[in-house]
Amino acid sequence: MDKKPVIAPKGRQQPRVKIEDVARKANVSPATVSRVLNHPDIVRPELRDRVMRHINDLAYTRDSAARALKSGRMRTVGVIVPTLALGIFAEGVEALQNRLSESGYTLFIANSQYDQRREFQELQSLIERGIDGIVLVGASHGRELRSLIEQAGVPVITTYVAKAGGGIPAIGIDNESATREMTEYLLRLGHVRFGAIANVVAASNDRSRARLEGIQRALSDAGLPLKPTQTVKADYSLAQGRSALRQLLTDHPDTTAVICTTDTLAIGAMAEARKMGLAVPATLSITGFDDVELAAQMDPPLTTVSVPAAEIGRGAADYLINAIAGSPVPRSVVLPYRLVMRSSSAPPRPNFRPARRGRSRDH
Amino acid sequence: MDKKPVIAPKGRQQPRVKIEDVARKANVSPATVSRVLNHPDIVRPELRDRVMRHINDLAYTRDSAARALKSGRMRTVGVIVPTLALGIFAEGVEALQNRLSESGYTLFIANSQYDQRREFQELQSLIERGIDGIVLVGASHGRELRSLIEQAGVPVITTYVAKAGGGIPAIGIDNESATREMTEYLLRLGHVRFGAIANVVAASNDRSRARLEGIQRALSDAGLPLKPTQTVKADYSLAQGRSALRQLLTDHPDTTAVICTTDTLAIGAMAEARKMGLAVPATLSITGFDDVELAAQMDPPLTTVSVPAAEIGRGAADYLINAIAGSPVPRSVVLPYRLVMRSSSAPPRPNFRPARRGRSRDH
DNA sequence: CCTAACTCTGAAATCGATTTCAGAAATCGA
DNA sequence: TCGATTTCTGAAATCGATTTCAGAGTTAGG
Numbered sequence: 191m192d193k194k195p196v197i198a199p200k201g202r203q204q205p206r207v208k209i210e211d212v213a214r215k216a217n218v219s220p221a222t223v224s225r226v227l228n229h230p231d232i233v234r235p236e237l238r239d240r241v242m243r244h245i246n247d248l249a250y251t252r253d254s255a256a257r258a259l260k261s262g263r264m265r266t267v268g269v270i271v272p273t274l275a276l277g278i279f280a281e282g283v284e285a286l287q288n289r290l291s292e293s294g295y296t297l298f299i300a301n302s303q304y305d306q307r308r309e310f311q312e313l314q315s316l317i318e319r320g321i322d323g324i325v326l327v328g329a330s331h332g333r334e335l336r337s338l339i340e341q342a343g344v345p346v347i348t349t350y351v352a353k354a355g356g357g358i359p360a361i362g363i364d365n366e367s368a369t370r371e372m373t374e375y376l377l378r379l380g381h382v383r384f385g386a387i388a389n390v391v392a393a394s395n396d397r398s399r400a401r402l403e404g405i406q407r408a409l410s411d412a413g414l415p416l417k418p419t420q421t422v423k424a425d426y427s428l429a430q431g432r433s434a435l436r437q438l439l440t441d442h443p444d445t446t447a448v449i450c451t452t453d454t455l456a457i458g459a460m461a462e463a464r465k466m467g468l469a470v471p472a473t474l475s476i477t478g479f480d481d482v483e484l485a486a487q488m489d490p491p492l493t494t495v496s497v498p499a500a501e502i503g504r505g506a507a508d509y510l511i512n513a514i515a516g517s518p519v520p521r522s523v524v525l526p527y528r529l530v531m532r533s534s535s536a537p538p539r540p541n542f543r544p545a546r547r548g549r550s551r552d553h
Numbered sequence: 554m555d556k557k558p559v560i561a562p563k564g565r566q567q568p569r570v571k572i573e574d575v576a577r578k579a580n581v582s583p584a585t586v587s588r589v590l591n592h593p594d595i596v597r598p599e600l601r602d603r604v605m606r607h608i609n610d611l612a613y614t615r616d617s618a619a620r621a622l623k624s625g626r627m628r629t630v631g632v633i634v635p636t637l638a639l640g641i642f643a644e645g646v647e648a649l650q651n652r653l654s655e656s657g658y659t660l661f662i663a664n665s666q667y668d669q670r671r672e673f674q675e676l677q678s679l680i681e682r683g684i685d686g687i688v689l690v691g692a693s694h695g696r697e698l699r700s701l702i703e704q705a706g707v708p709v710i711t712t713y714v715a716k717a718g719g720g721i722p723a724i725g726i727d728n729e730s731a732t733r734e735m736t737e738y739l740l741r742l743g744h745v746r747f748g749a750i751a752n753v754v755a756a757s758n759d760r761s762r763a764r765l766e767g768i769q770r771a772l773s774d775a776g777l778p779l780k781p782t783q784t785v786k787a788d789y790s791l792a793q794g795r796s797a798l799r800q801l802l803t804d805h806p807d808t809t810a811v812i813c814t815t816d817t818l819a820i821g822a823m824a825e826a827r828k829m830g831l832a833v834p835a836t837l838s839i840t841g842f843d844d845v846e847l848a849a850q851m852d853p854p855l856t857t858v859s860v861p862a863a864e865i866g867r868g869a870a871d872y873l874i875n876a877i878a879g880s881p882v883p884r885s886v887v888l889p890y891r892l893v894m895r896s897s898s899a900p901p902r903p904n905f906r907p908a909r910r911g912r913s914r915d916h
Numbered sequence: 917c918c919t920a921a922c923t924c925t926g927a928a929a930t931c932g933a934t935t936t937c938a939g940a941a942a943t944c945g946a
Numbered sequence: 947t948c949g950a951t952t953t954c955t956g957a958a959a960t961c962g963a964t965t966t967c968a969g970a971g972t973t974a975g976g
């Protein structure tokens with residue numbers, strides 16, 4: 191007689207209430223229930239309330255699959271980051287998610303481990319899922335990835351960089367310019383013997399590559415081009431920062447300033463410097479990039495570049511929300527970075543000093 | 554007259570290739586194409602290859618909405634973490650995502666900012682999305698949240714804790730036992746004047762609360778119960794670790810061991826200790842919890858408890874995949890933590906030393 | 917009081933893939 | 947060679963919500 195199983199064997203206990211159930215209870219058609227939910231203003235208030243009551247009574251929620259199928263919109267956005275282990279990305283993703291959530295979107299997350307092939311696969315999976323928008327990191331993507339995006343016709347934005355090729359809009363900072371400024375600052379302090387530690391091992395890490403280029407350019411412009419051995423490549427671990435510094439100082443013991451493309455590397459370098467008995471900044475100035483929470487708490491506090499990760503995340507969310515809605519969107523957004531001068535950097539020891547306007551500290 | 558806009562204003566350019574298109578090209582029925590994709594083994598190899606070729610030619614991908622509608626499975630899992638800013642959660646989420654991805658699942662991510670109301674809202678949104686499984690953090694959840702889960706009939710698992718109430722399975726470590734062991738270790742070293750710094754400000758942070766209880770229990774058992782002023786409550790920031798230590802030492806200048814419920818707090822405490830001119834571990838032993846990457850790189854390296862975050866993430870993924878498939882699943886999984894003794898902890902200065910078997914270091 | 921102009925609601929088609937059911941083709945044994 | 951299995955494929959129903967189209971009901975104007 192009654193069709194409801196007394197107790198479902200294992201799976202869903204209730205067969206899930208559907209729009210038709212609500213319609214029957216409320217003595218209206220499914221169409222009306224749908225209207226109540228989607229266009230409340232075109233339903234007679236009295237009727238609307240009655241239907242609403244039954245919706246609540248039955249705790250009805252519409253099936254998003256059916257909804258998506260009919261409407262063609264999933265109300266879903268995907269993001270692919272290299273890794274979540276880096277606070278800078280975690281922060282951006284968190285901001286992204288928060289903003290999307292406010293607008294009724296949900297965020298799919300995936301990570302590529304700095305591997306372009308994996309990025310492509312994850313993107314494929316996301317597109318199959320019917321996402322309405324996609325957030326990427328950086329400008330270096332395979333061409334097949336770009337064509338996949340284009341073919342799918344999904345709005346996309348790439349983050350943490352100021353511009354990306356292939357007509358993809360970007361939101362982020364000008365990485366090269368940031369390290370260029372940082373390098374110029376160190377030059378002004380009077381440094382002449384530089385070293386760079388860059389996590390450019392991963393092919394897709396164009397942020398660090400741009401940062402390295404910023405360093406190189408500034409130094410070339412100053413007539414102090416970096417020799418290959420003055421640049422140590424690393425991945426993004428703290429331990430690599432340590433070994434990189436060791437190697438750098440082995441090759442160039444007289445280095446007075448080390449510029450790292452990441453705070454993690456810089457913190458590793460500082461740890462190693464301490465272990466080697468080198469005073470920072472008296473003997474060696476060290477700078478980082480990202481301004482992670484720890485940077486300010488180091489001893490000495492780390493000079494670095496602050497990246498507005500949360501703002502990038504929010505901006506990416508806003509961009510996609512607008513793009514999906516068909517609203518006009520900016521081509522690209524360049525956000526300001528901020529050089530944070532702390533005490534891990536100082537003029538070099540008064541030795542040979544071609545400083546233009548460096549003030550000596552411990553004269 | 555004609556309803557189709559000549560050129561889509563902005564959105565999808567191609568009408569998206571559907572299964573029927575593939576079927577027509579390949580001269581088979583949609584059913585066969587579907588079978589090729591879902592049960593390749595029941596289709597004649599020759600035919601299967603032919604269909605496959607056309608699938609690739611047309612770059613066909615099935616519409617997940619339609620798929621989900623028909624099958625009732627979204628192949629989607631949701632996770633709600635307090636925050637991604639903590640490496641320990643980011644690591645777990647990353648492992649979770651990787652494992653899910655291997656099995657064709659996609660991960661929805663949301664964060665609660667340690668707010669139970671927000672957690673509930675995010676869960677609601679995820680459930681409306683039709684997720685097949687949900688991952689939570691910790692055991693403290695509102696009862697309405699639990700009933701929502703139950704009513705939705707969605708498999709759930711909670712993480713980073715050894716057990717949770719309300720019949721919810723858990724995968725994680727025994728937090729209380731871990732700090733109890735840590736405290737006992739410090740007792741064995743000969744410490745008698747303890748302090749604790751715990752991030753128990755957020756009501757929902759039962760991990761840190763359990764850790765604090767572990768400390769308290771061990772000390773009570775040793776006849777050295779912690780006074781209220783020997784416990785400083787904090788949130789999860791590094792800066793709070795600093796101020797907490799300062800406050801602790803203001804109230805109890807003779808403290809010789811400080812146990813923190815988080816590495817972040819411990820690192821903050823170490824920074825402050827250094828600033829105050831206190832030698833670690835000679836004057837003050839400090840311990841943390843989580844074993845973040847930085848812990849090992851500190852000076853001195855931090856004694857802490859290693860939490861298998863990646864394993865937790867993977868385990869949660871496996872649990873849900875099985876639960877969704879209807880396979881038998883374990884009730885709960887308790888993973889081993891690992892006490893990592895590094896040099897931030899040592900016997901107290903030879904002062905008054907009731908050590909049972911502490912070896913003196915600098916005799 | 918009757919028709920015109922609206923407003924509101926319901927029936928039914930639709931989105932795209934999956935799967936049951938049954939029939940066609942192929943394989944096998946006699 | 948013929949019928950009995952077995953294997954494989956296709957037609958059609960189905961998942962649940964949305965939305966068009968048209969008709970029912972209501973109000974207003976003449």
